[in-house]
Amino acid sequence: MTAKIEAKNLVKIYGNNTGHALELFNKGCSRSEIQKETGLTLGVAGANFEVAEGEIFVLIGLSGSGKSTLLRCINALLMPTSGSLLVDGRAIEKMPEKELRKLRGEKISMVFQHFAVLPNRTIADNVAFGLEIRGVPKEQRLKKAEEVLVTVGLEEWKNRLPAELSGGMKQRVGLARALVMDADILLMDEPFGALDALIRAEMQEELLTLQREIKKTVVFVTHDLDEALRLGDKIAIMRDGAIEQIGTSDEILAEPANEYVEKFLTGIDVSKILDASSISKWPNVLIRETESVSVGLYRMKRADTDYLFVLGPRYRLVGIVNKDDLVALSKKRETNLKDAIRKASSVPGDTIMRDIFPVLRESEKALAVVDENERFLGIITHNTLIDTLDERKGGDGIAEL
Amino acid sequence: MLNFELPKLEIGEAIEWFVRWVIANLSVIFDGIKTVLNAITGVLSSGMEAVPPVILILIFGLLIWLITSKTTAILSMVGLALVWNIGLWPQLLSTLVLVVVAVIIALIIGIPTGIAMTRSAKLEGAMRPVLDFMQTMPPFVYLIPAVMLFGIGVVPGLFATIIFAIPPPVRLTYLGITQVPEDMKEMAVAFGANDRQVLRKVELPLSLPSIMAGVNQCIMLGISMVVIASMIGAGGLGAEVMRAVNRLDLALGFESGLAIVILAIVLDRVSRNIGSGKETPADRIIKYIKKRRMKEESSHPA
Numbered sequence: 093m094t095a096k097i098e099a100k101n102l103v104k105i106y107g108n109n110t111g112h113a114l115e116l117f118n119k120g121c122s123r124s125e126i127q128k129e130t131g132l133t134l135g136v137a138g139a140n141f142e143v144a145e146g147e148i149f150v151l152i153g154l155s156g157s158g159k160s161t162l163l164r165c166i167n168a169l170l171m172p173t174s175g176s177l178l179v180d181g182r183a184i185e186k187m188p189e190k191e192l193r194k195l196r197g198e199k200i201s202m203v204f205q206h207f208a209v210l211p212n213r214t215i216a217d218n219v220a221f222g223l224e225i226r227g228v229p230k231e232q233r234l235k236k237a238e239e240v241l242v243t244v245g246l247e248e249w250k251n252r253l254p255a256e257l258s259g260g261m262k263q264r265v266g267l268a269r270a271l272v273m274d275a276d277i278l279l280m281d282e283p284f285g286a287l288d289a290l291i292r293a294e295m296q297e298e299l300l301t302l303q304r305e306i307k308k309t310v311v312f313v314t315h316d317l318d319e320a321l322r323l324g325d326k327i328a329i330m331r332d333g334a335i336e337q338i339g340t341s342d343e344i345l346a347e348p349a350n351e352y353v354e355k356f357l358t359g360i361d362v363s364k365i366l367d368a369s370s371i372s373k374w375p376n377v378l379i380r381e382t383e384s385v386s387v388g389l390y391r392m393k394r395a396d397t398d399y400l401f402v403l404g405p406r407y408r409l410v411g412i413v414n415k416d417d418l419v420a421l422s423k424k425r426e427t428n429l430k431d432a433i434r435k436a437s438s439v440p441g442d443t444i445m446r447d448i449f450p451v452l453r454e455s456e457k458a459l460a461v462v463d464e465n466e467r468f469l470g471i472i473t474h475n476t477l478i479d480t481l482d483e484r485k486g487g488d489g490i491a492e493l
Numbered sequence: 494m495l496n497f498e499l500p501k502l503e504i505g506e507a508i509e510w511f512v513r514w515v516i517a518n519l520s521v522i523f524d525g526i527k528t529v530l531n532a533i534t535g536v537l538s539s540g541m542e543a544v545p546p547v548i549l550i551l552i553f554g555l556l557i558w559l560i561t562s563k564t565t566a567i568l569s570m571v572g573l574a575l576v577w578n579i580g581l582w583p584q585l586l587s588t589l590v591l592v593v594v595a596v597i598i599a600l601i602i603g604i605p606t607g608i609a610m611t612r613s614a615k616l617e618g619a620m621r622p623v624l625d626f627m628q629t630m631p632p633f634v635y636l637i638p639a640v641m642l643f644g645i646g647v648v649p650g651l652f653a654t655i656i657f658a659i660p661p662p663v664r665l666t667y668l669g670i671t672q673v674p675e676d677m678k679e680m681a682v683a684f685g686a687n688d689r690q691v692l693r694k695v696e697l698p699l700s701l702p703s704i705m706a707g708v709n710q711c712i713m714l715g716i717s718m719v720v721i722a723s724m725i726g727a728g729g730l731g732a733e734v735m736r737a738v739n740r741l742d743l744a745l746g747f748e749s750g751l752a753i754v755i756l757a758i759v760l761d762r763v764s765r766n767i768g769s770g771k772e773t774p775a776d777r778i779i780k781y782i783k784k785r786r787m788k789e790e791s792s793h794p795a
Contacts, residue, residue, distance in 0.1 A: 099686050148760040167683055169679060169682060169683055193685045193686075193687060194685065195685075196682070196683055196684060197684060197685025198682075198685070201620075201683075201684070202680070202683040202684070204676055204677075204679070204680055206674075206676055208674075208676045208677050208679070208680035208700070210677065210695065210699070211699070212698045213698075221680075221681075221684060221694070222685065224685035224694070225681070225685050225686045225690055225694070226685065268682075273684070376712065406706075
């Protein structure tokens with residue numbers, strides 16, 4: 093499948109006469125070196141990414157990391173200095189102005205951090221703004237606006253002025269204004285950044301619910317890691333204009349690409365985000381149900397453990413065997429280990445870490461992690477949890493539990 | 494050593510030469526302008542003078558009520574009736590015509606200039622000293638080229654008034670548009686608007702209060718200049734003030750001054766209310782008509 097949005101070596105340098113600055117960048121100069129030498133700001137430093145259709149792609153970074161700049165390159169509010177940005181396979185930097193306006197008016201919609209709701213227009217007129225620019229007749233556009241206002245729960249407010257609305261409601265207007273365009277792509281520039289935490293969580297939930305229905309391609313800018321992890325199908329972490337890592341939340345949390353990403357991730361409560369499958373480890377030793385008692389004892393000895401998970405065909409979890417039971421069987425000269433298999437405690441792979449603790453407390457040994465078909469994914473021991481928290485929070489996490 | 498003489502730069506002479514050159518070569522244009530403006534002001538003045546003052550005051554009252562409020566309308570009518578009573582009604586009308594025509598022309602030139610300045614930094618840089626010049630040059634000085642170009646009468650008065658009244662609408666239009674939040678403009682562009690749509694649908698509506706402040710200032714400067722313009726035969730209330738000064742006639746001076754104040758206050762209140770966002774009786778009437786129409790539509794579905 094081709095990507096809906098694709099950036100290739102995209103560079104954005106602010107200002108005029110960017111030639112020299114671009115040369116410096118290509119020579120490998122850093123952002124501050126370019127700034128010192130030419131006085132120009134490097135906004136985006138060679139970004140490469142692909143966004144698949146129907147995906148929520150999150151750009152995250154500290155302020156000044158270039159995430160909003162990169163977002164504005166997608167609908168050409170800012171023109172890339174070099175490199176290419178493709179929307180549906182077409183390079184926006186090569187489009188004439190007229191086509192760009194068409195692209196913005198039909199294919200890409202945008203939601204803004206400070207809402208950008210026009211104070212002199214009623215809510216319905218604000219929502220219909222894009223349609224008005226597109227040239228849709230008044231009655232038709234107001235009708236459409238009303239329909240979308242129902243979706244965001246503001247139909248009662250359609251004839252009011254924005255001054256009467258709260259921040260969260262204003263952003264709903266901003267969202268409705270983008271949705272009414274029925275564009276494939278939704279660009280969201282820190283849309284919930286100006287809202288308080290409770291409203292923000294509510295809006296995130298609404299966005300996810302809505303996304304399940306409308307399946308837009310969303311590029312979402314935020315500086316809030318929890319928000320990124322919650323919403324993003326894919327997350328790109330940016331720093332000084334460059335993308336440090338792109339991946340799913342699990343990938344990024346499990347394997348930070350470098351020290352910066354790792355540092356960026358500290359300070360979040362991993363127990364809320366990590367799930368069983370991402371923290372589980374493949375054990376050193378396992379046993380198949382068809383294998384013998386002596387093989388089991390040998391493996392336990394080799395791995396210095398007193399239990400083994402027993403797997404059936406296609407990695408299906410069958411149970412667990414203890415060292416004592418196997419020893420008893422071998423004394424009876426029994427080779428088949430079936431009699432020693434006990435029920436193993438297991439959790440589904442998408443259980444979040446916080447919910448694993450109570451289960452783990454009850455089981456003496458390790459927890460098996462299984463997928464929806466009861467297939468074995470790995471194990472979680474008491475040590476796994478402690479190690480995970482220790483790695484990410486320098487030990488603070490345990491006290492918090 | 495230090496008392497050598499620098500040759501004087503003949504700036505004044507250069508300007509005078511320029512104006513004389515303009516008169517000599519472009520008099521056709523100025524004659525045309527003069528004829529048109531004379532006709533417009535003439536028709537307006539004689540038209541209003543033909544209406545009995547009582548009726549005209551009532552009409553003014555109604556118009557003022559529509560765009561402001563009941564109180565303003567009543568007080569305005571009282572003021573205008575007072576002017577009629579002291580016998581300065583024709584003079585008030587000719588001053589009103591002068592101000593209104595001058596202000597309309599000043600706005601037609603000034604507002605687009607202000608908009609153009611927001612689109613071109615070069616023009617803005619060039620206009621700033623020109624506007625400073627226009628605002629600080631003593632207004633009497635404009636009378637000289639006005640007389641040279643148009644002779645004596647209403648039109649040179651208009652000319653001087655227009656030049657004097659243009660800077661505020663230019664500046665306040667420019668200021669208003671540049672103060673429109675960047676994210677509003679960005680939003681419009683992001684939804685596919687072109688420059689004209691950004692201007693019409695975002696910048697002008699959002700800068701309307703500032704532009705209207707410019708209109709208000711334009712009117713106020715226009716009124717103050719009209720008095721000065723009477724020195725070159727523009728007539729109206731200004732001429733009465735001049736006559737009172739020449740004769741040291743305090744009674745006439747005060748009365749004609751008071752008439753100017755009344756006219757200024759009425760025009761100020763009216764122009765200040767336009768674009769202030771307050772609901773006026775006219776708004777209420779429009780709303781009522783709309784509601785009626787909507788009700789009719791819903792009761793007779795097409």
